[in-house]
Amino acid sequence: MALTEEKNIPAEEPIDIDLSVTRRKNFRINGDNSRILSLNISDMGIFARLEAEYAKLKDLSLEAQDLMSEEEDSEESSLKALAKLKDIDAELRQRIDTIFDANVCEVCAPDGTLYDPFDGKFRFQHIIEVLLGLYEGNFVAEYKKMEQRINKRTGKYTKKK
Numbered sequence: 001m002a003l004t005e006e007k008n009i010p011a012e013e014p015i016d017i018d019l020s021v022t023r024r025k026n027f028r029i030n031g032d033n034s035r036i037l038s039l040n041i042s043d044m045g046i047f048a049r050l051e052a053e054y055a056k057l058k059d060l061s062l063e064a065q066d067l068m069s070e071e072e073d074s075e076e077s078s079l080k081a082l083a084k085l086k087d088i089d090a091e092l093r094q095r096i097d098t099i100f101d102a103n104v105c106e107v108c109a110p111d112g113t114l115y116d117p118f119d120g121k122f123r124f125q126h127i128i129e130v131l132l133g134l135y136e137g138n139f140v141a142e143y144k145k146m147e148q149r150i151n152k153r154t155g156k157y158t159k160k161k
Contacts, residue, residue, distance in 0.1 A: 027134070029108055037107040039100060039131070041138040046099065050128075053095045060095075061122045064088045064115040089113040092124055100131060 022042070029035035067085055072078040092114040093105040104127065105114065114124040121129075151158075 024102075035107050035110070037102060037104060039102055039134065041134050042142065043101065043135070046101075046132075046135055049099045049101070050132075053099050057092060057095055057124060060088050060092055061115050061124065064113075085113070085115075089115065096124055096127065099128070104131065 022040075024038040024040045027037045027039065029037060064085055067081045067088075070081065072081055093109075096104050096114065097106075108127050108131075109123055112123065114122065114127075116123045118126055
C-alpha cells in the first residue's frame with residue numbers, strides 16, 4: 001500500500017477485517033468488578049510455558065516452606081528469612097504471569113503471598129488449577145466445533161453404506 005509522503009497516510013482507504021473472535025476473554029474474580037482478568041484461553045503456548053516454569057514454582061514453594069518452618073535464633077536471621085520469602089513471592093508472581101501471559105497475580109492474589117496455604121495447596125497451585133480449567137474447557141469445546149465443521153464438509157464422502 002502506497003503512503004503519501006506528506007502525512008504518512010495510506011493513499012487508499014484500508015479494508016477492515018474482523019479478528020475479534022481471537023481477542024482475550026474477561027473473567028471476574030469472586031464477583032468483584034475491580035478484579036477483571038483478561039486471558040486468551042485458546043493459547044496453546046500455555047502448556048510449553050507451564051512445563052518450563054512449573055518445576056521452578058515447586059522448588060520456590062518448597063524453599064518458602066523450609067524457611068517458614070526453620071526456627072530463627074536471631075533477629076538478623078529472621079530478617080534475612082523474611083527478605084528471602086519476599087523475593088520468593090516476587091519470583092513466583094513473575095513466573096505465574098509468564099505462564100498465563102497476563103497480570104494474573106495482580107488480579108487473583110492482590111494480598112498475601114503465593115505460597116500461602118489453602119486447603120492443602122499453595123495459593124499459586126489453586127490459581128493455576130482454576131485457570132487451567134478454563135483453558136481445558138475451551139479446548140474441548142473448540143475441538144468439538146472443529147470436528148462438527150469437518151464432519152459437515154466431509155460427511156457425504158465418508159458416510160458408511
